[in-house]
Amino acid sequence: MAEVVLNEVVKTYGNIYAVNHVSLTVADGEFVALVGPSGCGKTTTLSLIAGLNEISGGEIHIDGRLVNDLDPKDRDIAMVFQNYALYPNKTVFKNLAFPLQMRKLSKSDIEAKVLSAARVLDITHLLERKPRELSGGQQQRVALGRALVRDPRVFLMDEPLSNLDAKLRVQMRTELKRFHQDLQATVVYVTHDQLEAVTMADKMAVMHGGFLQQYDSPKNVFDNPVNMFVASFVGSPAMSLVPLEAVSHGGAVALRSPEGWELPLSPRNSRKALGASTNKVVLGARHSTVKLHREEAPGSVPGVVYTVEPTGDITFVQVFLGDAIVIVSLDPSITVHPDQKVWIEFDQDKIHLFDGATEMALATA
Incomplete structure (x- = not known):
């Protein structure tokens, strides 16, 4: 060959x-x-x-x-x-x-x-x-x-x-x-x-x-x-992407949505967000790294269920976070319904951050 x-x-x-x-x-x-x-x-x-x-x-x-x-x-x-x-x-x-x-x-x-x-x-x-x-x-x-x-x-x-x-x-x-x-x-x-x-x-x-x-x-x-x-493009379902705005509070950085909720970032992710060319930062998450809560939990942000798609061994739930959709995979035994208010928790060790202007991945400085 x-x-x-x-x-x-x-x-x-x-x-x-x-x-x-x-x-x-x-x-x-x-x-x-x-x-x-x-x-x-x-x-x-x-x-x-x-x-x-x-x-x-x-x-x-x-x-x-x-x-x-x-x-x-x-x-x-x-x-x-x-x-x-x-x-x-x-x-x-x-x-x-x-x-x-x-x-x-x-x-x-x-x-x-x-x-x-x-x-x-x-x-x-x-x-x-x-x-x-x-x-x-x-x-x-x-x-x-x-x-x-x-x-x-x-x-x-x-x-x-x-x-x-x-x-x-x-x-x-x-x-x-x-x-x-x-x-x-x-x-x-x-x-x-x-x-x-x-x-x-x-x-x-x-x-x-x-x-x-x-x-x-x-x-x-x-x-x-x-x-x-x-x-x-890569992944099935695809990675969820949520456009947000980086805001600083002293030495800490959070991502703020147009609806007003904020997601505090870990020190490592804060450094990534500060490397963006503007304050526009896009949060990316795979379905398997996101948790869905029926009640408010520490570090979670509010959303509304859009669709529920049972596939047998996994149920995929699409959740509106403002105008963006986040896909979460659940055990089939967990029941949620369209239009139900839920809370989404992101794993800070597994999220991806992208520059909202260039669309390139942000790396730790």
């Missing part, structure tokens, strides 16, 4: 930047997920690596070789698409064999490679079937197999699970993760589903508006988002 390096990569369409000076390194054998909302530039970035789009600026290296001007067939990559792109009139065996026939391999080499890939993906029993006789998950395995037989240096996958139903997606996530572990393959994987990225990837590249927002392990992206976009 091979290392993939993007250095200040740019793709423009007229005056529009689809990819805006993106730099990242995918290590040899690493699984990297490009994630973000529709139009963020992730699929365009993958197409640039593949050579399907012409690069406007910067450099792309695969295995130490500059590939900017190389055709896709010369980059030693294999792509897996969301629509499988199988030949409907060919058997599974012939679908797998086709790219090898194009490379003019011998009949014995083709058979050996096809059977080897089929064993890895557990599709040996499907080799004589046509694509229309296969389930969605089986077709996806065949598409993977067609990429695998080429023995590429890099696998590029563009939302390969998006056409599958929810149950099959979970199953195929497991299959893809095992595929990567067994082969130690270098994989660049595009998805709009951040849960896929969190469960499968070694690293996540979070993109928005053509820019690379954060590139790190899923755990670090989840635990330490660099800005409000990443905080609101």
Whole structure:
């Protein structure tokens, strides 16, 4: 397998930047997920690596070789698409064999490679079937197999699970993760589903508006988002964000809401808030770090229940704090009702603070 390096990569369409000076390194054998909302530039970035789009600026290296001007067939990559792109009139065996026939391999080499890939993906029993006789998950395995037989240096996958139903997606996530572990393959994987990225990837590249927002392990992206976009995108449910105003009382700092309540900050969080470019500070909290009280408690702030969403083992409650909504997860045995007045308690060791003007995470000075 091979290392993939993007250095200040740019793709423009007229005056529009689809990819805006993106730099990242995918290590040899690493699984990297490009994630973000529709139009963020992730699929365009993958197409640039593949050579399907012409690069406007910067450099792309695969295995130490500059590939900017190389055709896709010369980059030693294999792509897996969301629509499988199988030949409907060919058997599974012939679908797998086709790219090898194009490379003019011998009949014995083709058979050996096809059977080897089929064993890895557990599709040996499907080799004589046509694509229309296969389930969605089986077709996806065949598409993977067609990429695998080429023995590429890099696998590029563009939302390969998006056409599958929810149950099959979970199953195929497991299959893809095992595929990567067994082969130690270098994989660049595009998805709009951040849960896929969190469960499968070694690293996540979070993109928005053509820019690379954060590139790190899923755990670090989840635990330490660099800005409000990443905080609101990664996590299910997303992090709650509450716009507030920092006010000083002597040496202490509190966050004040437009409704007038104040949340005193710990010394560490006070130092963070004082580092903001203005007095506008946004408080961020994950649902699992927030406590809901039915009566006023020390350090809590008042809110009103908006919706209650039972999911079986967890109940998610959306609470209005002024105009902002905070999501709290509760044990199903705890009952609350819409429009009920409640009090919210934030864990000072687990809240996030963001600069309300720049939207960047505030660090301890």
